[in-house]
Amino acid sequence: MTAGVPTEFIAPGPQSFDLPPIIPGVDWFTKPVLVAALSVVVIVWFYWAAARKSAVVPSRLQFAGELGYNFVRNSIARDAIGSAEYMKYVPYLCGLFYFILLNNVAGTIPLIQFPTFSHIGWAYVAAVMSWVIYNAAGIKKKGVWGYFKHQTMPAGVPLWLMPLMIPIEFISNILVRPISLSLRLFANMFAGHILLGVFVLGGEYMVFESGKILLGGVGIITFIMGLAIAGLELFVQSIQAYIFVVLTAQYIGSAISDEH
Amino acid sequence: MTTLVLPLSEAAGEDVNPLLPHTAEIIFGFVFLILLAIAFAKFVVPRFEKAYADRTAAIEGGMEAAKQAQAEAKAALEKYTAQLANARQEAAKIREDAREQGAAIIAEMREQANAESERIVTHARAQIDAERAQAVASLRSEVGTMATTLAGRIVGESLEDEARQRRTVERFLAELEESESARQAVGTDG
Numbered sequence: 001m002t003a004g005v006p007t008e009f010i011a012p013g014p015q016s017f018d019l020p021p022i023i024p025g026v027d028w029f030t031k032p033v034l035v036a037a038l039s040v041v042v043i044v045w046f047y048w049a050a051a052r053k054s055a056v057v058p059s060r061l062q063f064a065g066e067l068g069y070n071f072v073r074n075s076i077a078r079d080a081i082g083s084a085e086y087m088k089y090v091p092y093l094c095g096l097f098y099f100i101l102l103n104n105v106a107g108t109i110p111l112i113q114f115p116t117f118s119h120i121g122w123a124y125v126a127a128v129m130s131w132v133i134y135n136a137a138g139i140k141k142k143g144v145w146g147y148f149k150h151q152t153m154p155a156g157v158p159l160w161l162m163p164l165m166i167p168i169e170f171i172s173n174i175l176v177r178p179i180s181l182s183l184r185l186f187a188n189m190f191a192g193h194i195l196l197g198v199f200v201l202g203g204e205y206m207v208f209e210s211g212k213i214l215l216g217g218v219g220i221i222t223f224i225m226g227l228a229i230a231g232l233e234l235f236v237q238s239i240q241a242y243i244f245v246v247l248t249a250q251y252i253g254s255a256i257s258d259e260h
Numbered sequence: 261m262t263t264l265v266l267p268l269s270e271a272a273g274e275d276v277n278p279l280l281p282h283t284a285e286i287i288f289g290f291v292f293l294i295l296l297a298i299a300f301a302k303f304v305v306p307r308f309e310k311a312y313a314d315r316t317a318a319i320e321g322g323m324e325a326a327k328q329a330q331a332e333a334k335a336a337l338e339k340y341t342a343q344l345a346n347a348r349q350e351a352a353k354i355r356e357d358a359r360e361q362g363a364a365i366i367a368e369m370r371e372q373a374n375a376e377s378e379r380i381v382t383h384a385r386a387q388i389d390a391e392r393a394q395a396v397a398s399l400r401s402e403v404g405t406m407a408t409t410l411a412g413r414i415v416g417e418s419l420e421d422e423a424r425q426r427r428t429v430e431r432f433l434a435e436l437e438e439s440e441s442a443r444q445a446v447g448t449d450g
Contacts, residue, residue: 095296125289
């Protein structure tokens with residue numbers, strides 16, 4: 001489209017996430033799949049390189065790897081699960097955290113600019129995995145009946161309140177958690193991507209395609225705002241990865257804890 | 261601005277429900293997450309934990325070695341302190357002994373000196389006595405000789421004159437006096 005000829009602006013919306021396959025005909029190979037695969041390659045490569053030597057005196061790379069690993073191991077897993085049993089869950093939590101983090105940040109990285117988790121399937125998968133793991137951990141430790149008693153009958157509640165408490169606790173601890181986990185992550189990524197799209201594409205449209213000088217000025221401001229939004233998004237993307245993994249760790253911790 | 265926003269609903273045309281997942285993504289999601297968990301469980305976590313354990317062991321080993329070195333240093337210090345105390349004690353003892361010995365030597369020396377002086381005095385006295393006895397003896401024989409001589413002279417010159425007689429007597433007396441003073445001088449000499 002040439003500048004000066006007014007064209008209709010198509011604002012980014014849900015349809016912006018409906019991406020065509022990268023190779024026509026191969027329907028499953030979409031951008032999020034590619035980005036997710038790349039993130040797996042990057043994570044595995046980085047941690048393989050960092051952990052390979054497992055030296056007492058770490059190299060710079062190993063130190064960086066340990067920093068990343070320790071963050072999940074100590075600040076998330078150990079704090080939430082407790083030092084007795086947390087090591088079992090560190091591999092999953094580590095993989096989960098860096099998988100979500102890289103795929104979220106992919107929404108800000110130039111040229112990629114697509115947060116994988118804005119496709120809800122990925123968020124469902126991560127939430128279901130966490131859900132299965134924390135329930136399985138609880139059942140393994142307390143048995144099916146003991147676990148459900150632990151999750152639905154909080155200690156210190158009078159017996160006559162139990163008919164009320166059991167459904168509420170069951171819904172909040174068993175049913176809602178995977179939904180809230182997945183929706184929180186998905187919605188943040190989805191909305192962030194749209195927000196960025198509105199600012200960047202809107203600014204672009206106003207500057208280059210609206211054909212109005214005034215709109216062009218506004219467009220420049222919009223574009224600059226878009227940069228600030230990108231910074232905000234980077235923050236939100238990191239925070240969401242952190243929240244997802246912290247909540248997973250807390251669910252595991254509360255499922256296997258001795259007291260409610 | 262409304263014109264900008266308006267086309268959205270139209271463009272959305274075919275309904276895209278963002279809450280419906282794609283099957284492929286679900287499958288890949290599970291595959292990737294499980295892959296990552298396995299990679300961490302099998303490779304990353306054991307290696308990092310091994311590094312941590314090694315590090316802890318190294319630090320503890322270092323601490324153990326340091327503790328041992330400290331104990332050794334302490335033992336050495338105690339040893340040296342004990343040795344020093346011994347040495348001091350010994351030095352004090354030696355000094356004490358020396359003082360005692362010195363005192364003994366001085367006392368002995370004094371005694372010796374006393375004995376010596378006694379001996380010298382006794383010896384001198386004995387010598388004096390002997391000399392005096394000798395002098396007395398010699399004087400005695402001399403006096404006898406002199407008396408005889410004088411008597412002879414007196415008899416020889418018998419009556420020459422009274423003046424000569426007197427002279428003779430005076431000479432004799434003078435001689436006698438001389439020998440007396442000589443004898444006295446010997447006596448005082450010891």
